[in-house]
Amino acid sequence: MRRLTPTVSEPVAVLRKAGVRAQERALQALSTPSLMTLAGLSSAHLALALAPHARRIWVAAGPGNNGGDGLQAACHLHQWGMRVQVSLMGSPEQLPTDARAAWQNALRAGVPIHSSLPHAWLQEMTDQDLCIDALLGIGSDRPPSDVMQDWIEQMNQCAAPILALDVPTGLDADSGQILGGSPTRRHVVHADTTLTLLAAKPGLFMGHGRDVCGNIWLDTLTRAGPANSLVPPADAWLNTAKPNTKKTHASHKGSHGDVAIVGGEPMALHGMGMTGAAVLAAQAALHGGAGRVILSLLGAPAENTLAAPDLMQRPFHRLDLTQLTVVAGCGGGQAIATVLGDILLHSARLVLDADGLNAVAANPDWQALLRSRSETPDQRATVITPHPLEAARLLGSTAQEVQQDRLQAAQALSAQLQCTVILKGSGSVIASPGEPTRINTSGNGRLAIGGTGDVLAGLTGSRLAQGQSAHEAACTAAWQHGNAADHWPSNDALTASRLAERLH
Numbered sequence: 001m002r003r004l005t006p007t008v009s010e011p012v013a014v015l016r017k018a019g020v021r022a023q024e025r026a027l028q029a030l031s032t033p034s035l036m037t038l039a040g041l042s043s044a045h046l047a048l049a050l051a052p053h054a055r056r057i058w059v060a061a062g063p064g065n066n067g068g069d070g071l072q073a074a075c076h077l078h079q080w081g082m083r084v085q086v087s088l089m090g091s092p093e094q095l096p097t098d099a100r101a102a103w104q105n106a107l108r109a110g111v112p113i114h115s116s117l118p119h120a121w122l123q124e125m126t127d128q129d130l131c132i133d134a135l136l137g138i139g140s141d142r143p144p145s146d147v148m149q150d151w152i153e154q155m156n157q158c159a160a161p162i163l164a165l166d167v168p169t170g171l172d173a174d175s176g177q178i179l180g181g182s183p184t185r186r187h188v189v190h191a192d193t194t195l196t197l198l199a200a201k202p203g204l205f206m207g208h209g210r211d212v213c214g215n216i217w218l219d220t221l222t223r224a225g226p227a228n229s230l231v232p233p234a235d236a237w238l239n240t241a242k243p244n245t246k247k248t249h250a251s252h253k254g255s256h257g258d259v260a261i262v263g264g265e266p267m268a269l270h271g272m273g274m275t276g277a278a279v280l281a282a283q284a285a286l287h288g289g290a291g292r293v294i295l296s297l298l299g300a301p302a303e304n305t306l307a308a309p310d311l312m313q314r315p316f317h318r319l320d321l322t323q324l325t326v327v328a329g330c331g332g333g334q335a336i337a338t339v340l341g342d343i344l345l346h347s348a349r350l351v352l353d354a355d356g357l358n359a360v361a362a363n364p365d366w367q368a369l370l371r372s373r374s375e376t377p378d379q380r381a382t383v384i385t386p387h388p389l390e391a392a393r394l395l396g397s398t399a400q401e402v403q404q405d406r407l408q409a410a411q412a413l414s415a416q417l418q419c420t421v422i423l424k425g426s427g428s429v430i431a432s433p434g435e436p437t438r439i440n441t442s443g444n445g446r447l448a449i450g451g452t453g454d455v456l457a458g459l460t461g462s463r464l465a466q467g468q469s470a471h472e473a474a475c476t477a478a479w480q481h482g483n484a485a486d487h488w489p490s491n492d493a494l495t496a497s498r499l500a501e502r503l504h
């Protein structure tokens with residue numbers, strides 16, 4: 001069993017529900033004791049570690065095998081001398097085989113099992129006690145029933161912390177969305193800790209998953225031996241790519257790459273002042289360690305010269321694109337369309353963001369140009385950094401559809417445009433042709449403010465300029481960007497410009 005944090009260094013495979021089921025089938029026959037026995041024991045160990053002084057442990061057990069895990073855990077905790085009560089939803093006779101065996105074990109051991117909520121017990125529980133959510137795991141495909149919703153609400157309102165087994169009930173393990181697309185989070189368990197079983201699931205790290213899982217632990221239930229070779233191919237991996245920011249002594253500014261930021265439409269052009277976005281990207285490229293950063297604002301001379309003394313400034317026609325890492329589109333407005341063809345054709349390495357992506361989405365010729373960059377003899381690296389709406393425009397779908405399956409959306413876009421994609425948002429997904437897809441686990445809701453995406457684009461450009469491949473640059477930049485937010489002092493405002501200066 002191990003805790004999954006953004007600083008985890010070994011690779012962690014992520015499987016969708018279908019993959020977990022396949023793994024379950026493959027391991028079931030081999031595993032002695034049964035997988036549920038292992039799951040129950042592991043859950044009980046973690047429960048005891050989380051609440052060693054609990055005077056009450058309430059287990060809410062559902063009608064499937066997730067309920068079986070809870071019953072098995074209750075049995076151990078009871079045998080170890082803890083005061084446990086189980087509320088079992090549904091009829092014990094209808095439990096699946098393993099869960100039914102767990103119920104019989106618990107009965108034999110003398111665990112109190114009821115079919116309703118222990119109201120008085122719940123009211124007496126304190127923050128030293130523990131609730132165990134074993135209502136639904138990966139078998140849930142619809143919003144919880146009315147009675148279950150009531151149990152969930154009681155659990156969320158209880159003073160004791162919550163340990164969710166496998167998945168917090170009400171959360172879709174694949175997407176991180178709330179089952180049934182409910183706009184409120186009332187009908188999903190808000191766990192303090194989630195012990196996920198067999199494999200990490202994507203939904204725990206995306207969308208609402210980050211808010212309702214609490215600390216995530218993983219037990220693969222596989223011990224050393226032949227069982228390990230039966231794990232199906234991963235759908236993705238958690239992103240563990242930390243940047244190496246060390247620079248050799250024997251280096252000069254030319255050793256660390258040149259980045260040109262092209263964007264920042266001024267107010268004078270179409271009445272929308274967006275030079276700030278380009279300056280943010282440029283600052284991030286500088287603080288990300290690029291040797292030289294050139295700001296090429298579209299349509300007018302710089303308005304921020306004094307604010308950015310470290311930056312060089314050039315008009316677009318003076319840039320030698322073939323020698324540069326270009327970050328294009330940040331605050332690009334409509335003006336980006338005037339230079340996008342040249343950028344797609346000639347830039348040595350490219351990060352395309354924001355209005356650059358919107359322009360590509362509207363123009364099939366530019367899509368073809370973007371694709372063809374991977375076919376040039378020098379295979380020009382390209383990273384695109386869409387948020388869900390920009391991704392939807394490129395895919396011809398909706399942001400909601402993208403959020404329903406972020407892994408699939410990022411992979412489809414990467415295949416369609418033959419480039420690296422960072423699909424931004426809670427749990428950014430990094431997909432590249434022929435590379436394992438990554439889910440970034442650093443970062444938090446404080447990044448949900450204007451301008452942080454420009455910072456990510458500039459940082460990615462600096463990583464490319466320093467010699468990383470498109471996939472590595474995207475992985476390390478996404479991790480570093482989120483990590484800076486994770487270490488931000490809680491009493492200090494996080495703004496994009498300050499983020500750009502504190503990338504460490």
Ligand SMILES: NC(=O)C1=CN([C@@H]2O[C@H](COP(=O)(O)OP(=O)(O)OC[C@H]3O[C@@H](n4cnc5c(N)ncnc54)[C@H](OP(=O)(O)O)[C@@H]3O)[C@@H](O)[C@H]2O)[C@@H](O)CC1
Binds near residue numbers: 066069140143145165
């Ligand atoms: N098998 C194994 O080897 C191992 C399994 N493991 C554990 O099993 C879990 C998967 O078990 P599972 O497949 O039984 O699914 P689970 O999540 O318990 O739910 C299904 C039940 O809930 C019901 N139900 C569904 N939705 C509902 C709703 N909205 N509201 C109300 N009811 C709803 C559904 O009813 P039905 O759809 O049939 O009407 C069915 O009765 C997995 O997450 C892990 O914890 C581990 O121990 C490792 C070994």
Ligand SMILES: Nc1ncnc2c1ncn2[C@@H]1O[C@H](COP(=O)(O)OP(=O)(O)O)[C@@H](O)[C@H]1O
Binds near residue numbers: 423443
């Ligand atoms: N809830 C969140 N959790 C983690 N990261 C987030 C969250 N919301 C936004 N982000 C990150 O913040 C950045 C926002 O980018 P974007 O939407 O393009 O904003 P902008 O265009 O204003 O810069 C992205 O890197 C995204 O991954």
Ligand SMILES: [K+]
Binds near residue numbers: 137
């Ligand atoms: K659960």
